[in-house]
Amino acid sequence: MRTHPVYTDNDPQTEYSTLNLGPTHPATHGVFQNVLTLDGERIVSGVSTIGYIHRAFEKIAEHRPFYQITPLTDRLNYCSAPINNMGWHMTVEKLLGIKIPKRVDYMRVIVMELSRITDHIICNGVLGVDTGAFTGFLYMMKFREDVYEIYEEICGSRLTTNIGRIGGFERNFNHIAFAKIRKFLKEFPAALKEFEALFNRNRIFIDRTKDVAAVTAEDALSYSWSGPLLRAAGVDYDVRAMEPYSSYEEFDFEVPVGSNGDVYNRFLVRNEEMWQSLRLIEQALNKLEKEPSDIFHADVPEFYLPPKEEVYNNMEALIYHFKIVMGEIDTPHTEVYHSVEGANGELGFYLVNDGGRSPYRLHFRRPSFINYQMYAPMSRGMLISDAIINMSSLNVIAGELDA
C-alpha cells in the first residue's frame, strides 16, 4: 500500500490531536466513525468503528420464509436495492433449481443495470461535491429521479424496492415503464457526457483526486476488494463476466479497468461502467422484443405467489398461496453460494438450508464491509481533505456495511 510519509521529527514536544470524524459528520455521508490521531492536518493513525446501524439481518433471516427476506436485502445497499433483491432471488432459484425464462432474465438485466447507474450517479456526484463542485451532483440527481420513476412503474416503490419475486416479477412491465426506460436511454447519455466534460479534464478535480489514495493491485486483492475499486486498481474481476448469471453471457459489454487505483481512476471506472450499463439496457430491450411479451415469471406455482383475484376464485391458487405464506413447501437440504456484481463489488449470498420454512443460516458477503476495512490503514499519512474524498470514492453504504 502506498502511504504518504508520516512527518515525525521525534520531537518530544510534538503533540498529536485526536479528532472524531463521525459518526454523524456531514462529510462522511453515512454513519461511520473514525477516531483519527492527527499531526496538524496529517493523519497519523485511525481507528474505524462500525456497527451503528447494525440490524442483525442474518439472525432475522433465520426466522423468515425466503420471500420475506427480500425486504431485508433492500436495506443493505439502499442506493441500488434492486441488485440486492435480484441477487437474493437468484440464490433461492439456484437452491430450488428453478429455470427462469429468458424474458425474465432480460428484464432483470434492465433493472439491475438501471440501479447500477443510480448507484454510480450518487457516488461520482458526491465525489464532485466533496471536491467542491456541487453542480454535477444536482444535475445528475434528476436522472436518478427518472430511474426511481421507472421503479415506481415496475414495482410501486422507489428506494427500498422489494422488486421482483422468487421466479420472476410480480407483474409485467407496462407500456409506461418501457416508455420511461426509452426516454431515460435517450436523455441520459447527453447528461453523462456533460458530467464527464465537467470533471474528466478539470484541473482542480484532477489535482484533488489524482494519485490520492492510490492502491496497488496486490493490496486490493489482499484486502479482498471487489467491484469498481478493484477494477480501478487494474484487476479485471467482474462477476458478470467471470460467472455470468441472468444471461449476462449473451450480452456484449466491456469491463473497464484502471491503472493505479487512485480516486481519479475509480471515478473514471464508474463513469465508464455507466456507459456499459446503458449498452446493456439497450441490448436487453432489443432482446425483449423477440420474446413472448406476456411472460414475466417462471412457472413455479409452489414458490411464486399467485395473483390475488385467483386466490379468491381458484382452489389451487388458494392452496399455493397458503403454502407459500406459511412456508409449508419442502426445500432441498443443501448449501449454496451465489454472487452478483453489486454496484460496490461482489455481493454474495451464502445460504445453508435444512428444509425448514426459513434458512438455517444466511450470510451476506457485503462488499462495503470488506472494502471499507482498508480505509483506516490507507489513511495513514494522508491529509484529512484527501481522506474525505477517499471515503466518498469508496462508496461505503452504511446499510451494507453494518447489515
Place this chain on the structure above:
Amino acid sequence: MSKITNEELLNGIKAKFDNDVTNISEPFGLLTLETSREKIIDLLTFLKTDAALQFIFLTDITAIHYPERQKPIGIIYHLHSLVNNIRIRIKVFLADGDVKMPTATGLWNGANWMERETYDFFGVDFEGHPDLRRILNVDDMTVFPMRKEYPLEDPNRVDKRDYFFGR
C-alpha cells in the same frame, strides 16, 4: 467457464493433504471439503501460493452453529481463484469449549474484519489475530448472538414451529 475442473483441483489438494481433507462434496458445482484446525493454515497457504491453483482471492469467512453436533461450531472459508475462475469452500468444525482457530490474517489482510465479525457473532477465538474485538455489536455484549441458543423471538411462541407443517 473455469479453466480447471473440481476433479483436478481435488487431485491437486489430495496429493499434499490426502488424509486431512474429508467430507468432500460438490453442492451446485462448488467443491466443498472439511479439514482440521491443525491443517487449515497449511491448506490455505498451499491453495494461495500453488502456481497452478492460485486462490489469491479470499471471498469470505463466516461460521455456522449446529448445537446438536459433537463439534458444533463450523468456520467456513470461501476462496476464489481469479486466474482459473474456480471457487472452493473449506470448513473446519470445532468442539464447544475449544473454539480456537489460527488466524488467516497472515495470508490475506482482508481476513481481519471477516474474522472479527465471526468472533463477534460466534465467539470463535482467532489466535494470532492482531486486533480481535467485536465489530458490529457493542463492546460490552456478553453473548455471541448468532449461536442457535439465542432465539430471536419469544421461545415460548409455538405458531411457527416446523412440526405443525409435517416436518
